[in-house]
Amino acid sequence: MPGYGRGYGRGRGRCRGRRWIEQFPETTHFKPYGQQTPTDTVILTVEELEALRLVDLEDLTQEEAAACMGVSRKTLWNDLQRARKKVVNALVNGYTIRIQGGDYILR
16 A cells, blocks of 8 residues: 555655754865865754764763753764764865755754
8 A cells, every 4th residue: 555654755754853053153164174176075964063062062961962952862863973974084085074954943
């Protein structure tokens, strides 16, 4: 039965909920020093940056950071892991990092 139990066109799983963020980043583009030619770009969402900021910069626990963002600890952990992987990939491979997009609410 096509579509049984789900709405048509919704895809797998639940819809991604909005995260609360406290501040929008002033700088949204980072490029390796001395890079003349265009490189690959890694897109970091605003929510992923907020997860990094709260846990790695502000030294909040994952429980505290999840409460600040209005999500479960597991959701925060997923965002944090995805963000760390993107940042490390950009640093190791010399890619540009651009912060954009996402589904968030500014507090």
